[in-house]
Amino acid sequence: MLPSLQVPDGRWVACLCAGWCGTCRDYRPVFDQVVAAHPGLRFLWLDIEDEAELVGELDIETFPTLLIADGAALRFAGPMLPHAATLSRLLASLDKQAAVAGSADPALTDLVQALHRRLSSA
Template sequence: MSLHVACLCAAWCRTCESYQQVFEAACAELPQAGLHTRWIDIEDEAELIGELDIETFPTLLIADGEHVRFAGPLTPQPETLKRVLRAHLADATPARVGPEYLELAHRLRKQR
């Protein structure tokens, strides 16, 4: 099964600037086969983001081939990210999210 993990940030955000290395390192530790990670600058990739309005950085999206498993802002600590990744990659329960997150997950799947 293909899993997508996307971190939504902005180049001007100082928190995001330091968080990118945390995100990449945490994702590299995951043993998942078929894991696709993506760092998305919401301004540079505005077409991909669509109508999704990100107000808090970083915001994480975890989606499988059919559902969004998690979508929302995180505190920018490495352990928080690792805990969320482990929990939602192991649990295929769909999250209740708005249509904008569902559309983003769909666009990410199509890019593969």
């Protein structure tokens, strides 16, 4: 986990990646830039193979995939191109939008809940 404020019910961003993925490796410094630019948010870099038990049955088809949540409420789940400005714009747009309804994918819901519990206990 990257350093940031301890805000269990605040916004957090998890990057789901794989060590073998070249795009993920390219994205890491970009992700770190965004971390530095948003000190009030929690950020996680999560290798899905290292954390297979936590990820559970969730099938990640495109890397990197981002999860953004406010506490346990999912706000965004999807692939993200390695551009710091794109992620920063997405974070800003979520500030202006109402929360979305729960995910239709139970495995995604389970992962969001597990990550929220992990962040809350950190």
